[in-house]
Amino acid sequence: MGSKFLIKYIFYIVILFGVFYLDFSPIANLINSFQIDLISNFLSLFLDNIDGRDIIISSHYKLVIERDCNGLMVYYIFLATILASNVEWRYKILWVFIGYVVISAVNIFRIFIITNLVLESRSNFHLAHDIFGNILLFITAISLFLIFIKLVRE
Numbered sequence: 001m002g003s004k005f006l007i008k009y010i011f012y013i014v015i016l017f018g019v020f021y022l023d024f025s026p027i028a029n030l031i032n033s034f035q036i037d038l039i040s041n042f043l044s045l046f047l048d049n050i051d052g053r054d055i056i057i058s059s060h061y062k063l064v065i066e067r068d069c070n071g072l073m074v075y076y077i078f079l080a081t082i083l084a085s086n087v088e089w090r091y092k093i094l095w096v097f098i099g100y101v102v103i104s105a106v107n108i109f110r111i112f113i114i115t116n117l118v119l120e121s122r123s124n125f126h127l128a129h130d131i132f133g134n135i136l137l138f139i140t141a142i143s144l145f146l147i148f149i150k151l152v153r154e
Contacts, residue, residue, distance in 0.1 A: 005084050012080035021067075021076060035070040035104075042108045046116060055115050061122060063115060071107030075100060078141040081090060087152045095148050099141070106140045 020028050043065075049056045055063040055065055078099045080089050110133045117128040 008084035
């Protein structure tokens with residue numbers, strides 16, 4: 001992967017974050033809202049203490065699922081890597097879908113684990129969210145990319 005990959009990667013990062021993630025883009029607000037609602041709906045299947053986008057920990061403490069919690073930041077980094085890769089478009093399209101499904105599923109699992117650890121003790125939030133949760137998402141994206149590279153190069 002040379003300078004051509006790097007230039008394409010930076011281009012895709014700028015486009016993906018500018019159009020689909022940052023607040024000044026109307027389409028970003030729609031996509032982020034859709035993703036948060038999707039996460040909330042899936043979590044409501046497993047959690048009794050969810051009210052819309054709020055996960056109620058106690059009467060005075062709640063976790064709020066917002067834009068930074070929706071997993072899309074990690075997905076866009078993965079997506080830019082896939083789009084910048086020099087492989088056929090049919091593989092890119094397949095892995096765009098696979099990446100979205102896997103990263104979204106892992107993100108829902110991540111929020112579920114964070115919730116349960118915070119229910120144990122509020123002091124677990126930093127460890128659960130900032131360390132375990134974020135590392136889990138990035139390891140997932142890196143693993144997906146490594147599998148992608150191995151499978152499309154064979």
